[in-house]
Amino acid sequence: MAAAPQQSVHPSLPSSTSTLRLLISSSPRRPPPPPPRARRYNRLAASASAAREMPWPHVLTVAGSDSGGGAGIQADIKACAALGAYCSSVVTAVTAQNTAGVQGIHVVPEEFIREQLNSVLSDMSVDVVKTGMLPSIGVVRVLCESLKKFPVKALVVDPVMVSTSGDILSESSTLSVYRDELFAMADIVTPNVKEASRLLGGVSLRTVSDMRNAAESIYKFGPKHVLVKGGDMLESSDATDVFFDGKEFIELHAHRIKTHNTHGTGCTLASCIASELAKGATMLHAVQVAKNFVESALHHMTDSGMNKKWGRSIKEAVQAAIEGGATIVQLREKDSETREFLEAAKACMEICKSSGVPLLINDRVDIALACNADGVHVGQSDMSAHEVRELLGPGKIIGVSCKTPAQAQQAWNDGADYIGCGGVFPTSTKANNPTLGFDGLKTVCLASKLPVVAIGGINASNAGSVMELGLPNLKGVAVVSALFDRPSVVAETRNMKSILTNTSRT
Numbered sequence: 001m002a003a004a005p006q007q008s009v010h011p012s013l014p015s016s017t018s019t020l021r022l023l024i025s026s027s028p029r030r031p032p033p034p035p036p037r038a039r040r041y042n043r044l045a046a047s048a049s050a051a052r053e054m055p056w057p058h059v060l061t062v063a064g065s066d067s068g069g070g071a072g073i074q075a076d077i078k079a080c081a082a083l084g085a086y087c088s089s090v091v092t093a094v095t096a097q098n099t100a101g102v103q104g105i106h107v108v109p110e111e112f113i114r115e116q117l118n119s120v121l122s123d124m125s126v127d128v129v130k131t132g133m134l135p136s137i138g139v140v141r142v143l144c145e146s147l148k149k150f151p152v153k154a155l156v157v158d159p160v161m162v163s164t165s166g167d168i169l170s171e172s173s174t175l176s177v178y179r180d181e182l183f184a185m186a187d188i189v190t191p192n193v194k195e196a197s198r199l200l201g202g203v204s205l206r207t208v209s210d211m212r213n214a215a216e217s218i219y220k221f222g223p224k225h226v227l228v229k230g231g232d233m234l235e236s237s238d239a240t241d242v243f244f245d246g247k248e249f250i251e252l253h254a255h256r257i258k259t260h261n262t263h264g265t266g267c268t269l270a271s272c273i274a275s276e277l278a279k280g281a282t283m284l285h286a287v288q289v290a291k292n293f294v295e296s297a298l299h300h301m302t303d304s305g306m307n308k309k310w311g312r313s314i315k316e317a318v319q320a321a322i323e324g325g326a327t328i329v330q331l332r333e334k335d336s337e338t339r340e341f342l343e344a345a346k347a348c349m350e351i352c353k354s355s356g357v358p359l360l361i362n363d364r365v366d367i368a369l370a371c372n373a374d375g376v377h378v379g380q381s382d383m384s385a386h387e388v389r390e391l392l393g394p395g396k397i398i399g400v401s402c403k404t405p406a407q408a409q410q411a412w413n414d415g416a417d418y419i420g421c422g423g424v425f426p427t428s429t430k431a432n433n434p435t436l437g438f439d440g441l442k443t444v445c446l447a448s449k450l451p452v453v454a455i456g457g458i459n460a461s462n463a464g465s466v467m468e469l470g471l472p473n474l475k476g477v478a479v480v481s482a483l484f485d486r487p488s489v490v491a492e493t494r495n496m497k498s499i500l501t502n503t504s505r506t
């Protein structure tokens, strides 16, 4: 790999449905530091026997296994771990699936699901139960019985029925027990619009007002709160979720970017809500933190020069970035020959695809087309976003570097999905790049109609202060050297990710 840098941004993540939201936590409010028990959990997580004695936040997920690792139990465990909660699991079904869809489902016998529930609930102090795939009426009933026998602090029900790929995960006959038995015990139910529609006998949900009506109707089944997730409403230009607590409706807005990498976002959201509740958060705060987490993206821009210096290949760097929590990777190879660049792009594409992380290519539309990347990032001296859009088509992500309001307006006119704005701080990764400072960033954010990712000299010491500016449209940060010019990409990425996750949005 020739010398070139690896960069990581913080723009967006797959939203709750078929969109990618270029968002990172951006409110000036920082949530309270993790409770001491969460830190103890980190040290002791490997010891299951310690779970009984240690009062760390504990989420039990009752869900299906996803062999592809993007959704189900696997997504739940990752989300809980990222938010500092211990996650035990009761497997309801084993699925054979990948990014293309579900190839097979093996349902675990009801009595064995009961046994798993008994094992965990009778011994370990579970704070919150979160449900995912409950394949049959019998399974829902077993769960209800166990919860009556072993009450927990809160129950989060994600009424998973059909996978993103359209495969049926729960018999339609379960609808009635969901509504009549499980919902009455739930502290929150989190259907997407398709699930809400099925739960309500097939009503059409096309507008936010329809979502509000649906939330109210589902509330009548007995849960204490309802979150109807609007990411599936593709006609809408942004993705709005509706939260209802029985009295008040709260609309939670987010920009959307077209992407197919949405597999597992519903599981992640529900698990994040469960983790926050386990830590003692109020329901609305838990939902907000969860949304921030799902919308956050760690956009890693690779730099072969830095990787070479630290003795790692581009593939190792990308793998590490994803392991650390990167939600977008940008391949930025300034000095590679075309063939070498394409080879690296194809290898990275494989890793990114299997992890559900979008891969963008910097500057080179030809490389993006050749490896079927998820998008392209262009600057002011590269091909225009309009031309890139013509070449890539409507489904891909396009980012544009902008330093002025006029450039931000042009990016919008050209059909871009997000803008990168910087350098916010001085950087040595990009030569002759003027520093805009907070004022320049603010001017662009205020003018932008697109989500903004701040870039340039951003590191673990200043990322929080950037996001805490609370600027409109500022959805994340892009980082190169703070992650890749370091001995451990995983550790730095994790740290950066937690800084961004903890900087909550207004």
Ligand SMILES: Cc1ncc(COP(=O)(O)OP(=O)(O)O)c(N)n1
Pocket (backbone or CB within 6 Å): 009, 301, 330, 332, 362, 363, 377, 378, 379, 380, 381, 382, 399, 400, 401, 419, 420, 421, 430, 453, 455, 478
């Ligand atoms: C997210 C993001 N923002 C800005 C840039 C810089 O793009 P550009 O101005 O074209 O400079 P190069 O990266 O090509 O040197 C980016 N790549 N990503």
Ligand SMILES: Cc1ncsc1CCOP(=O)(O)O
Pocket (backbone or CB within 6 Å): 007, 422, 423, 426, 427, 428, 429, 430, 433, 455, 456, 457, 458, 478, 479, 480, 481, 482
């Ligand atoms: C590519 C680019 N565009 C604007 S600043 C920059 C470099 C960011 O790198 P670093 O995070 O190391 O400052």
Ligand SMILES: [Mg+2]
Pocket (backbone or CB within 6 Å): 362, 363, 377, 378, 379, 382
């Ligand atoms: Mg460029």
